[in-house]
Amino acid sequence: MFLTDLPMINQRIEQKGQLKVLPQKIQFLNFLYLNRQELQMRIENELIENPLLELKEASDDNKESDDLVADYKGVEEYMYDDIPDYKYEYQNYLPETSHVDKPLEERVDFREDLKKQLGLLETDEVTRELATYVIDSLNDYGMLETDVESLAEEFSFKEQRLIETESIERAVQLIQTLEPPGIGTSSVKESLLRQLERVERKDPVCRKAIELLSLHYEQLATGSFDRIREQMQLDEEEFQTVIQYLSRFSPHPLIVTDVEEEKKQVIVPDVFVWKQDDRFLVSLNNAYGERLMLSNCWASLPEQLSEKQRRQTNKYIKSKTTAANWFISAVQQRENTMLKIMEAIVQLQAAYFEEGDTSQIKPMILKQVADVTGMDISTVSRATANKYAETAFGMVSLKELFTEGVHNTEGETVSNRIIRQNIKDIIAGENKSDPFTDQQITDTLKKNGIMIARRTVTKYREQLQIPVAHLRKLSAQIQH
Numbered sequence: 001m002f003l004t005d006l007p008m009i010n011q012r013i014e015q016k017g018q019l020k021v022l023p024q025k026i027q028f029l030n031f032l033y034l035n036r037q038e039l040q041m042r043i044e045n046e047l048i049e050n051p052l053l054e055l056k057e058a059s060d061d062n063k064e065s066d067d068l069v070a071d072y073k074g075v076e077e078y079m080y081d082d083i084p085d086y087k088y089e090y091q092n093y094l095p096e097t098s099h100v101d102k103p104l105e106e107r108v109d110f111r112e113d114l115k116k117q118l119g120l121l122e123t124d125e126v127t128r129e130l131a132t133y134v135i136d137s138l139n140d141y142g143m144l145e146t147d148v149e150s151l152a153e154e155f156s157f158k159e160q161r162l163i164e165t166e167s168i169e170r171a172v173q174l175i176q177t178l179e180p181p182g183i184g185t186s187s188v189k190e191s192l193l194r195q196l197e198r199v200e201r202k203d204p205v206c207r208k209a210i211e212l213l214s215l216h217y218e219q220l221a222t223g224s225f226d227r228i229r230e231q232m233q234l235d236e237e238e239f240q241t242v243i244q245y246l247s248r249f250s251p252h253p254l255i256v257t258d259v260e261e262e263k264k265q266v267i268v269p270d271v272f273v274w275k276q277d278d279r280f281l282v283s284l285n286n287a288y289g290e291r292l293m294l295s296n297c298w299a300s301l302p303e304q305l306s307e308k309q310r311r312q313t314n315k316y317i318k319s320k321t322t323a324a325n326w327f328i329s330a331v332q333q334r335e336n337t338m339l340k341i342m343e344a345i346v347q348l349q350a351a352y353f354e355e356g357d358t359s360q361i362k363p364m365i366l367k368q369v370a371d372v373t374g375m376d377i378s379t380v381s382r383a384t385a386n387k388y389a390e391t392a393f394g395m396v397s398l399k400e401l402f403t404e405g406v407h408n409t410e411g412e413t414v415s416n417r418i419i420r421q422n423i424k425d426i427i428a429g430e431n432k433s434d435p436f437t438d439q440q441i442t443d444t445l446k447k448n449g450i451m452i453a454r455r456t457v458t459k460y461r462e463q464l465q466i467p468v469a470h471l472r473k474l475s476a477q478i479q480h
Contacts, residue, residue: 245472251467364401
């Protein structure tokens with residue numbers, strides 16, 4: 001054998017960067033993402049699975065006793081009042097604290113209906129699980145406001161396994177095959193297109209409406225009707241027929257009435273914010289960190305155990321003790337993180353928390369809170385997701401307090417949430433038979449000192465899921 005016949009041995013040095021996240025870090029981020037109700041369920045499950053973990057009862061020193069003696073009611077109260085006799089007859093049969101209310105109306109949430117439809121489809125378990133997650137992420141109009149990249153990231157951290165964006169997209173496409181048409185779409189344009197595509201018998205007018213939305217929606221939004229007619233080769237009467245047909249469809253898959261708005265489920269706050277003297281105070285709703293503790297039920301082992309049984313038992317106790325210690329530490333760290341972040345938010349939005357005036361919300365991004373607290377942006381993002389604060393003026397979604405901004409004519413920075421609210425108010429007060437175009441809305445905002453481009457108004461209007469002026473006009477005509 002010659003040397004030339006021997007296999008060549010090569011050495012190569014490569015430098016490759018790789019980001020690794022510790023499992024404990026992922027679990028802690030999952031703790032931050034949980035709201036109060038989800039955290040309570042997580043703790044209850046842990047108490048069941050780990051016998052070395054205990055939860056002390058919450059002390060409530062301020063709770064009033066139910067056995068307090070009622071205030072004395074003098075004879076004159078009963079002799080010289082104008083309370084009808086039937087009131088006293090009613091009280092003879094029911095306690096004073098009881099109320100006769102009409103029974104709660106049983107109402108099936110559209111998300112539950114979608115999940116039932118999903119259960120009838122043939123698909124793999126992963127796609128079904130992702131589709132269920134997406135359904136729970138839909139807003140009350142049945143539309144998907146969160147992009148698929150964010151959904152994939154949130155699901156990956158929550159379930160501690162990597163989910164690709166393509167998998168979420170397949171789940172979204174599956175949901176869009178369900179009823180009602182347009183469910184799971186992310187824009188008015190997409191919602192209308194999905195509804196038109198589901199029309200069984202597509203006549204020429206329907207096909208032209210699909211062409212109008214697919215190829216000329218931006219021109220429709222700007223009111224370039226002459227250009228659209230020329231490109232679609234339609235005369236004015238034919239164009240009006242297509243628009244009239246298009247206006248029969250709702251811009252949203254679901255229509256939420258005022259009655260349905262009132263039937264929304266009660267939201268449980270995660271934190272409380274109140275003012276004492278001249279400063280704001282922040283506290284958690286039912287903190288668990290100081291109440292979780294190790295149990296001493298396994299402090300001494302039974303004497304009749306064999307040596308092997310003792311080793312196995314000690315190993316089990318050590319494992320459960322380590323898990324319990326980590327769990328207690330994670331809950332305490334979560335609560336400390338929540339308090340620090342909420343205190344920073346209150347500090348940055350002090351003017352808003354004075355009276356709850358949304359016009360006082362200042363532009364605030366995650367990085368600002370991260371800089372104040374010294375935490376990562378991802379930590380701030382998960383700690384504020386799906387969280388609510390109870391204030392003197394009502395419930396506040398923490399995510400709603402994060403907005404970017406633009407400068408007005410006076411040099412002040414105006415939150416884009418305030419700009420969207422201004423656009424919404426302008427459209428709400430418009431003449432329904434002659435609604436404002438995006439350019440007219442832009443001009444009105446300029447008169448109010450807010451200088452933004454028309455395309456920005458269009459973007460914000462679409463984020464509000466409000467159709468273009470011409471569609472609003474035709475919709476008003478049909479309703480009347």
